[in-house]
Amino acid sequence: MSLAPSMSHSSLDLGEAKPIIKLTGVSKWYGTRDNPVHALSETDLDIAPGELVVLLGPSGCGKTTLLRMIGGLLEPTQGRIDISGLELWNKGERQGAAVANLGMVFQDAHLFPWLTIEENVALPLKLRGVTKAERMARAQELMNLVKITGFERRWPKELSGGMRQRAAIARALSYGPNILLMDEPFGALDAMTRDSMNVELQRIWQETGKTIIVVTHSISEAVFLADRIVLLSPRPGRIDSIHRVDFPRPRGLDVQASLEFQTLVKTLRRRLAEVE
Template sequence: MSQAALSALDGTAPVNAIALRDAAKQFNTVEGPIQALAPTNFAVREGEFAVLLGPSGCGKTTMLRMIAGLEEPTGGLVEVGGRNLWSGHTRDNQALANMGMVFQDPNLFPWLWIEDNIALPLKLRGMGKQERHERARELCRLVGIAGFEKRYPRELSGGMRQRAAIARALSYDPAILLMDEPFGALDAITRDAMNIELQRIWLETHKTVVLVTHSIPEAVFLADRVILLSARPGRIQEIVDVPFARPRQVDLHGDIEFQTIVHHLRSRLQH
């Protein structure tokens, strides 16, 4: 019997954190319908780092927003933690409580200190002030901005603001972290540093991560698996396993095997 079949029997089979089953999305616009995502099937395992890679406009954000429950599929199903996100047009908000989201723009409130920005989701969930601030301090340490708790967002660099946004998304300890081009606005050097930091945070917190990028090296550096999408309507072109041991270091970019995967993905994207 195969290892997978054995582990299914004893209950240690990897659990799907997220599954798309023929999930599709069509937008109705004044110029007529736009098929953003063709019927798509794939699953993300618990604790996995999955990266959605594809050209601009291919439906990456749409796919992530469908996973986050922000867009309802117009066909098929989206499952989170084994639960169907939608029944009719009603969303299962309990499934959503298990997800945190980070966007390209950190979206911090400029009039709130960093610790109050980070702790805001906890405040909305009714957590007391002292506990909230302890948690915010702990998160500042985790993401590498300890000492900046009582600063305003404008006093931090772009990379530090994005760390704060990651801390805020982790504040209520969601099992799943969804990230839409989180480092797209950063310079190349800061971006490399943030990739290393994100890997460290992921190794420490054991979250399931789905990250969207259109940077091929970023995808290969971060991912356990790269899900390559074709141009619109988005469909999965290929899923590539990335075998490198962790923690990965910046000099992995010079590795011949790394470059082979990057070249392969680039040629698939061009054709």
């Protein structure tokens, strides 16, 4: 097991496998001509199918901007994003076939309070015209995956924050995307719930084989979860370095007590202090 953090180039040696996500020269400016904000600069990144990648960096370094561009919620000012070999944007239009492969989870679950948990999970399928029988069967399967069976008829407000995020994950997976994009998904949860949700996320990832990108500013969360950590630096946001994490899976929370874990945390903390 090689635990030395490797500073590597952003293009990945995928062997024969094509990247499921490919960014080429992606930049983003916000604001007006008089007051432009350069949020992300010339970013190249390849992500392999089934990888669990964490975007780590200080507040304001462009993590959300990058994730929203990959998710098709925000158009790059420059550059190109390919999802499963399909160009995501074409002349200002999102390409539906690429978007269909993307699911998103945010810091708040954004469940509709007037729908039951089951109806929330199945909503994307309803919007896609899937029959009731089919969407209820699919919702059941997903609620089973994220372990919220028994809560089908409950209202969102009756669930804990962690349970609501489980429902949000189930909903994001409902229409069968291969990629799950998560923006500080457990950032609003208490520390203990957050730890157990990270263990659960690892399990869901291992059971489903999805490609997952998680945004966080927590170094220990990044080291616990990631195959690779993409460290971003601010003003403008750019990739500073990429760190491979080779701890065997499934990782238990006790890995955090190991010297190797703490050494990598220390390396990343030092690097973040340098780039901030």
